[in-house]
Amino acid sequence: MIKHLRSAADLDAATATLILDTAAEMAALSGREVKKLPALRGRTVVNLFYEDSTRTRISFEAAAKRLSADVINFSAKGSSVSKGESLKDTALTLQAMGADAVVIRHSASGAPHRLANWVEGSVVNAGDGTHEHPTQALLDAYTMRSRLGRLDGLKVAIVGDVLHSRVARSNVLLLTTLGAQVTVVGPPTLIPLEVGAALSDKTQVSYDLDAVLPESDVVMMLRVQTERMQDSYFPSAREYSRRYGLDVPRLKRLPEHAIVMHPGPMNRGMEIAPEVADSPRSTIVEQVANGVSVRMAVLYLLLGGK
Amino acid sequence: MAQPRADAPSKIILAGSDLSRVVDRIAHQILEKTSGATGTVLLGIPTRGVPLAHRLAARIHAFEGVEVPVGSLDITLYRDDLRLQATRALGKTELPAGGIEGLRVILVDDVLFSGRSVRAALDALKDLGRPSSVQLAVLVDRGHRQLPIRADYVGKNIPTAHSESVKVALTEVDGADEVRLIGGLQ
Amino acid sequence: MAYLLKGVSVLGAAPTDLLIKDGVISDKTDKDAVVIDAAGLVALPGLVDVHTHLREPGREDAETVETGSRAAALGGYTAVCAMANTSPVADTAGVVEQVWRLGREAGLVDVQPIGAVTVGLAGKQLAELGAMADSAATVRIFSDDGFCVADPKLMRRALEYVKAFDGVIAQHAEEPRLTEGAQMHEGEVSTRLGLTGWPAVAEEAIIARDVLLAEHVGSRLHVCHVSTAGSVEVLRQAKARGVRVTAEVTPHHLLLTDELAAGYDPVFKVNPPLRTSSDVMALRQALRDGVIDVVATDHAPHAVQDKECEWSYARPGMLGLETALPIVLSVFGEQWDLIADRMSIAPARIAGLDGHGGDLTKAGTPANLTLVDPSASWVVDPSGLASRSRNTPYAGMTLPGRIVATFLRGEATVLDGKAVK
Numbered sequence: 001m002i003k004h005l006r007s008a009a010d011l012d013a014a015t016a017t018l019i020l021d022t023a024a025e026m027a028a029l030s031g032r033e034v035k036k037l038p039a040l041r042g043r044t045v046v047n048l049f050y051e052d053s054t055r056t057r058i059s060f061e062a063a064a065k066r067l068s069a070d071v072i073n074f075s076a077k078g079s080s081v082s083k084g085e086s087l088k089d090t091a092l093t094l095q096a097m098g099a100d101a102v103v104i105r106h107s108a109s110g111a112p113h114r115l116a117n118w119v120e121g122s123v124v125n126a127g128d129g130t131h132e133h134p135t136q137a138l139l140d141a142y143t144m145r146s147r148l149g150r151l152d153g154l155k156v157a158i159v160g161d162v163l164h165s166r167v168a169r170s171n172v173l174l175l176t177t178l179g180a181q182v183t184v185v186g187p188p189t190l191i192p193l194e195v196g197a198a199l200s201d202k203t204q205v206s207y208d209l210d211a212v213l214p215e216s217d218v219v220m221m222l223r224v225q226t227e228r229m230q231d232s233y234f235p236s237a238r239e240y241s242r243r244y245g246l247d248v249p250r251l252k253r254l255p256e257h258a259i260v261m262h263p264g265p266m267n268r269g270m271e272i273a274p275e276v277a278d279s280p281r282s283t284i285v286e287q288v289a290n291g292v293s294v295r296m297a298v299l300y301l302l303l304g305g306k
Numbered sequence: 307m308a309q310p311r312a313d314a315p316s317k318i319i320l321a322g323s324d325l326s327r328v329v330d331r332i333a334h335q336i337l338e339k340t341s342g343a344t345g346t347v348l349l350g351i352p353t354r355g356v357p358l359a360h361r362l363a364a365r366i367h368a369f370e371g372v373e374v375p376v377g378s379l380d381i382t383l384y385r386d387d388l389r390l391q392a393t394r395a396l397g398k399t400e401l402p403a404g405g406i407e408g409l410r411v412i413l414v415d416d417v418l419f420s421g422r423s424v425r426a427a428l429d430a431l432k433d434l435g436r437p438s439s440v441q442l443a444v445l446v447d448r449g450h451r452q453l454p455i456r457a458d459y460v461g462k463n464i465p466t467a468h469s470e471s472v473k474v475a476l477t478e479v480d481g482a483d484e485v486r487l488i489g490g491l492q
Numbered sequence: 493m494a495y496l497l498k499g500v501s502v503l504g505a506a507p508t509d510l511l512i513k514d515g516v517i518s519d520k521t522d523k524d525a526v527v528i529d530a531a532g533l534v535a536l537p538g539l540v541d542v543h544t545h546l547r548e549p550g551r552e553d554a555e556t557v558e559t560g561s562r563a564a565a566l567g568g569y570t571a572v573c574a575m576a577n578t579s580p581v582a583d584t585a586g587v588v589e590q591v592w593r594l595g596r597e598a599g600l601v602d603v604q605p606i607g608a609v610t611v612g613l614a615g616k617q618l619a620e621l622g623a624m625a626d627s628a629a630t631v632r633i634f635s636d637d638g639f640c641v642a643d644p645k646l647m648r649r650a651l652e653y654v655k656a657f658d659g660v661i662a663q664h665a666e667e668p669r670l671t672e673g674a675q676m677h678e679g680e681v682s683t684r685l686g687l688t689g690w691p692a693v694a695e696e697a698i699i700a701r702d703v704l705l706a707e708h709v710g711s712r713l714h715v716c717h718v719s720t721a722g723s724v725e726v727l728r729q730a731k732a733r734g735v736r737v738t739a740e741v742t743p744h745h746l747l748l749t750d751e752l753a754a755g756y757d758p759v760f761k762v763n764p765p766l767r768t769s770s771d772v773m774a775l776r777q778a779l780r781d782g783v784i785d786v787v788a789t790d791h792a793p794h795a796v797q798d799k800e801c802e803w804s805y806a807r808p809g810m811l812g813l814e815t816a817l818p819i820v821l822s823v824f825g826e827q828w829d830l831i832a833d834r835m836s837i838a839p840a841r842i843a844g845l846d847g848h849g850g851d852l853t854k855a856g857t858p859a860n861l862t863l864v865d866p867s868a869s870w871v872v873d874p875s876g877l878a879s880r881s882r883n884t885p886y887a888g889m890t891l892p893g894r895i896v897a898t899f900l901r902g903e904a905t906v907l908d909g910k911a912v913k
């Protein structure tokens with residue numbers, strides 16, 4: 001088993017599949033009355049959050065607690081972190097506390113890689129800057145597999161601000177590893193340079209959402225921050241939503257079986273119309289529930305053994 | 307504990323039809339001791355306990371026409387030796403549709419050795435519900451218990467040295483039926 | 493003190509004896525001279541660096557004029573040009589004279605201050621360039637390095653103004669609007685790492701503009717740390733037209749690529765950033781061709797806490813003085829004439845440093861020289877460097893070429909590979 005989960009690139013197909021299979025077992029066990037499992041008793045998991053993300057933190061916390069790990073939440077607010085303590089000094093403190101795993105959320109890309117140099121335990125990336133968010137990609141893959149029964153050969157469109165999206169990077173890496181065909185879609189200003197060479201040469205690029213939709217089994221809408229238009233990535237929210245928003249007419253262009261995903265939080269009316277977000281084809285609520293199972297699987301596989 | 311080397315000498319203890327006869331005997335014992343297997347559920351412990359449980363249910367059905375529900379109970383997350391080896395993949399836990407509440411659960415495993423797996427199974431079971439009683443059926447008991455645990459149904463007692471190991475193969479998993487004693491021979 | 497270098501090879505020529513006496517190369521004899529067995533050693537004119545950050549005043553925790561001078565001498569340098577981005581900024585005669593005096597006191601290399609182009613490097617108003625030129629430091633190179641003189645009107649004025657005292661503007665070519673938040677070279681690797689890209693065009697666009705401005709006003713332009721193949725093409729064309737432009741490349745841009753950012757270790761963070769291998773190849777060819785005139789270190793010491801952190805929070809820059817010659821040797825081999833020109837003769841000419849980069853075969857040439865053992869190799873150990881900082885990207889690398897001795901105006905600053913003070 002791998003030691004750290006810093007990037008979806010840390011996962012080969014076998015390991016990624018093992019995580020998804022383990023998550024399925026965890027999900028099955030989560031349905032029962034006694035939710036707690038003893039596997040990580042005596043292990044300490046630290047949630048080190050430099051960015052506010054209550055959803056992700058709670059998801060990791062629930063996952064660790066269901067496996068009976070001790071959880072320490074070390075959030076940037078009201079701690080030495082906000083007083084300017086360096087990541088390295090914080091790491092040494094966590095090391096002294098005997099952290100077996102550190103789940104880190106940070107606004108700087110690569111912070112988990114840096115942290116892994118300074119702690120002996122496992123490092124799990126819970127989102128770093130505009131780099132990656134591998135557990136989000138795992139839960140997205142899990143959701144696709146449970147809805148559509150497979151990942152191999154699945155056609156997935158990832159739509160929106162791919163340039164600034166850590167969710168997109170991790171999903172492209174993971175999904176192509178698992179045999180899906182990924183097309184990133186958005187205005188050219190928001191598609192990173194050489195995305196194919198950088199992430200996976202199987203990645204397609206399109207600027208035309210309408211052309212991609214009829215071919216897609218999954219369409220994943222990324223959050224688009226309206227601030228991006230101040231930086232001239234696109235002219236206006238209205239134009240963005242006309243060209244790249246998923247509305248009801250566009251939903252109808254999708255094949256019958258296709259599903260709609262969104263990593264949240266959504267800008268309803270911007271990248272996704274409210275009717276689409278709430279439609280039965282949307283997996284948005286499921287994604288949240290699957291998050292706990294996937295994170296249990298990750299923590300168990302990283303910490304469960306020797 | 308010392309494991310015999312892969313190329314250690316080995317000896318077949320049970321093969322093919324012998325193994326089937328042993329399974330038949332356990333099925334008969336269960337019918338006897340449980341008044342016809344009423345109110346009973348068989349839970350196999352992965353990996354090889356699961357096909358064994360299915361075989362037992364099939365034999366019981368053949369002998370008496372009784373349908374005994376079968377499920378599986380994975381004990382990985384309850385093991386006390388998780389940290390002694392690389393992370394183990396999980397097996398399946400699947401309870402029969404009728405659950406286990408108030409029923410007699412018979413845990414089915416291939417080999418009974420230290421008793422630690424059974425202890426883990428009892429822990430796992432406790433989190434799933436409250437059976438009226440729990441019994442244990444094993445294909446082989448090789449001795450060397452480390453906990454106060456005994457089996458209710460034993461296919462074959464095989465006295466072993468600590469340095470030896472017992473390997474059960476089943477057609478469903480391994481492609482053939484046999485029980486092999488490995489190591490400890492000249 | 494006189495020194496007799498026995499059996500030394502000047503620029504790879506046949507072994508000879510070289511007498512250093514009264515501060516110059518001498519054709520006399522001196523029976524009291526200290527004899528140095530220089531068999532197998534190559535003598536080069538003392539290296540000259542037109543781009544060094546000595547950090548004093550302001551960041552003495554990272555480097556001082558003295559520690560930087562010692563690192564320079566150990567790297568074979570006899571003169572370094574100290575960049576103006578100190579605190580306070582070297583934008584007045586007072587500050588440049590202070591740096592110049594500190595260099596004299598250290599006495600290990602000639603420290604030639606560079607003056608800021610604009611007040612406080614703010615890019616708004618010309619600093620008192622004439623006063624710095626007229627000061628004891630006789631400043632000739634002006635640079636806002638660290639920042640680009642982005643305003644085209646201000647750049648034009650600066651280029652024109654320094655003609656009065658044969659000054660040169662050394663431009664840090666980086667269009668600031670195209671590099672907002674930039675962390676590394678924009679390309680495949682930045683996409684993978686999720687780091688904001690620093691596009692090659694941000695450098696090339698400024699160089700293109702500045703060579704046109706320099707051509708228009710007939711002034712001298714020097715381009716700092718050229719890092720892209722596109723910049724090389726712009727320079728090649730400008731030089732072919734006769735524009736008075738010179739350019740430098742750093743050792744790290746001649747060797748390292750953006751792939752090194754993959755582990756997010758900020759020791760590889762530098763500005764301009766490490767580029768691709770095709771850029772590296774183009775820069776090497778440009779240095780051979782003379783399109784790029786000199787190798788300059790851009791020696792940029794940083795305190796530990798400014799590098800032992802997240803990539804985005806780290807300061808850009810790398811140590812360079814003690815590894816420059818070995819890196820150039822490893823890239824180009826023992827092409828001593830090329831090395832002497834690009835690392836001593838041409839930089840001395842650009843910086844107006846008479847007495848450096850002289851002809852060692854001529855009696856009377858100031859004895860600024862260094863002795864290299866090209867057959868020795870060494871492993872870079874950050875803690876063994878003379879710089880006060882440790883941010884070398886070459887840690888653990890085995891490099892060819894050891895500096896055995898360095899002489900500044902006939903006095904040894906380095907002997908047996910150790911600084912004399």
Ligand SMILES: [Zn+2]
Pocket residue numbers: 637638639664716717763764
């Ligand atoms: Zn610069």
